[in-house]
Amino acid sequence: MTEPAPEVQALIDLATANFPPLGTEMTDITEIRAFFAARPKPPATPPPIARVENADADGVPVRVYDPGVHENAPVILYCHGGGFVLCDLETHDGFCRALARGTGATVVAVDYRRAPEHPFPAAPEDAYTALLWAARTFPGSRVAVAGDSAGGNLATVLTLLARDRGGPRIACQALYYPMLDPTRSRPSHREHGRGRFLTSDHLRWYWDAYLREPADRTDRRAAPLAGADLSGLPPAHIVTAGFDPLRDDGLAYAEALTAAGVPVAAHHYAGMFHGFLTMAVDGLPEAAEARATAFGFLRTALDRTALDPH
Secondary structure, three states: OOOOOHHHHHHHHHHHHOOOOEOOOEOOHHHHHHHHHHOOOOOOOOOOOOEEEEEEEOOEEEEEEEOOOOOOOOEEEEEOOOOOOOOOOOOOHHHHHHHHHHHOOEEEEEOOOOOOOOOOOHHHHHHHHHHHHHHHHOOOOOEEEEEEOHHHHHHHHHHHHHHHOOOOOOOEEEEEOOOOOOOOOOHHHHHOOOOOOOOHHHHHHHHHHHOOOHHHHHOOOOOOOOOOOOOOOOOEEEEEEEEOOOHHHHHHHHHHHHHOOOOEEEEEEEEEEOOOOOOOOOOOHHHHHHHHHHHHHHHHHOOOOOOOOO
16 A cells, blocks of 8 residues: 655645544534634635625524625535534635635635534534525526535535425535445445544544434435436546545545536546645645646636536
8 A cells, every 4th residue: 555645645644633523532522622622723824705694594504605706696605524514604705705706706605503412403404594595586597506525415415405405406515525325335435434634543443423214324315425316416426535535425426426417527627635625725736736726617607608508
């Protein structure tokens, strides 16, 4: 098995040191969130954006990032990662700003309810409520869904819900190292379950906090890889990382979507680790390339002249 480059391993070690040891020494959610909130934050200037405001999406808190490019800009509904348990609007604020600037789209970031206080299906239902609100609030705009890790799960689940509940229409889905399989049975979970920042202990703890009932583990709203009908879903961009226990979740989902006739642009970054795309990491050309590619996919997919308007 290959090892990360020294500069990549240094970032993995730094991220690990600033993350609670979930599922092992630390299991109490209050203690975990206190650790998470108190971790040192590197000084950073958030990317400037024309307008940022918090809003109420029919009871679901959201944050709207308007790049001020033009009226009737497309909309990206963004679901943050964090294992359905951690992270929030603040942890992903910098990435959502960069996403809005890089795509020219209005980004609506969803502050969905988190487990264990609010287990499945609170998160996907909150995200779907926010999606309906976004479609109604920005009428006539093309809409994409996107998310990282657990947020990637929610993003693709939104395409299933929109298909099966009669809308709204989604132009594309962008899934960044998505967390899709509660069985955690694929090889990457064993190969990279230790020492790569996100661990097998984290993932086991996340899924156990999120899915309380045995039947939840095969529900398509929680586990899209568990035999869900994927036909008729919008085109997808899937990003995977070589040193990520979730690597094979994303690769398997790309194959499943393709088999169902869904157009897929899959980009694998062999030298990267979980979280690399949304972290503010400087000096990693592969990460900069991944962001540019991700934003370019969304720009093209949301361009009215690039896709069939019907």
